[in-house]
Amino acid sequence: MTYGSETWSLTMGLIRSLRVTQGTMERAMLGVSLRDQIRNEEICRRTRVSDIAQQVAKLNWQWAEHIARRTDGNWGLKVLEWQPRTGKRRVGRLTTRWIDDIRRVAVSRWTQAAQDRGLWNSLQKTYVQQWTLRTEMMMRMKL
Template identity: 70%
Template sequence: MAESLEGLSTMLNDLNSVSQRIGLKMNMDKTKIMFNVHVTPMPVVVGSTKLEVVDEYVYLGQIVRLGKSNFDREVNRRIQLGWAAFGKLRHIFSSDIPQNLKTKLYNQCVLPVMTYGTETWSFTAGRMRKLKVAQRAMERAMLGVSLRDKLRNEDIRSRTRITDIAQRISKLKWQWAGHIAQRTDNRWGRKVLEWQPRTGRRSVGRPPTRWSDDLVRHAGSRWMQVAQDRALWHSLGEAYVQQWTCEGL
C-alpha cells in the first residue's frame, strides 16, 4: 500500500530486486494493482513487466474492492463455492449411508467453505438470509425432497441435524470481536478497527453497514470495553448468536 504511484513503484521494484538476490521470484501474473478515487490510474512497471490494473481480486480467500462494498458479491461467491463443494460429495449425500455420517461430512467439508473468513464481514439480515436459503436447499437435496413436499424447515433440520450457518457465522464473529478487543499487543487488528477514514463528504444515500453495527446494537457503543469482561462477553454472545440463528426462520 502506498500514497503515490512513485512510492508504490519503488516498493515493488525493491521487493523484486531483493527477492531475486536471494533466489526468489515474484509472480507477475498474480500481482495486480488497484487504485482508489484519490489516484489517477497510470501503468506500474516492475522490471520489464507492466502490472495489470483491476477493480477487484480475490485475496486470502475473499473479494477485495476499493471504495465499494464487496460483501454482497462475496456472499454470492461463497454460495457458489458451497454448492461446488456439495456437488463433489453429492454421490455420498444421496447414498444410503446413515444421516449422522452425512451430517458430519457436511459440517466438515461444505460449511467451512461457505463460512471461511465471515467473522470479518458486515452482515445484514438480507445477506444472512441468502446463506440460510442456500443451506436449506442443500438440506433438501441431502434428503431427496423438494419444495413441493411442503416440509417445514424445522422438520428438515430435525432430520439433517447440520450446524445452522447463521449460528456458525455469528459465533465466529462474536469470538473474533472479543479476541480483537482483548488484545494488548498493539497489532494491526485493533488498529484497523479503530481507524477513522479521511474526512470529507460522504456519498448520497443510506450509509453502508459497518462491521461493528450489529455488535453495537447488541452490546452498546462501548462494546470493546464490555469485551474486557470475558464472562459478560460470553453471556452476551449466547444471546447474539441466538438472535442471528432465529432471524428469518
C-alpha cells in the same frame, strides 16, 4: 460455507442468502426435491444441522473478542476504529460496518467488556438471539 464470516457485516440480505443456500444443501443431503413439498422445519429436524445465522453471529462475536484481547499492538483493532475520510458520502443510509453490530450489544466500551470472559459470553448469547429473532421476524414479514 462460513469461511471468513467472522469479519462479515451481517445484513438481512446476507442472512437470507445463507439460509437459502443452507436449505438447498440440506435438501441435497437428504435427496429431497422441492416438489416433494416437505417443510423446511422437517428438513432441519432430519439433518440436525445448526442454523447458519446463529453460527455466523457466534463466529463474528468470537472474532471481536479475539481482536479486543490482543495486546501486541497489531493493526486489527486500529483498523476497526478507523474512520475513512474520502470526499462526499453517498445518499441514503450509511453502510453497516462490522463493529456497529458488536456495539449494539456491547455498547461503546466493548473492548473492556471483552476482557471479562463471563460478561462477554453472556453478551454473546444476547447477540446471537438478537440476530436469530430479527431474521425470523423479517422472514415472516416477507411471507
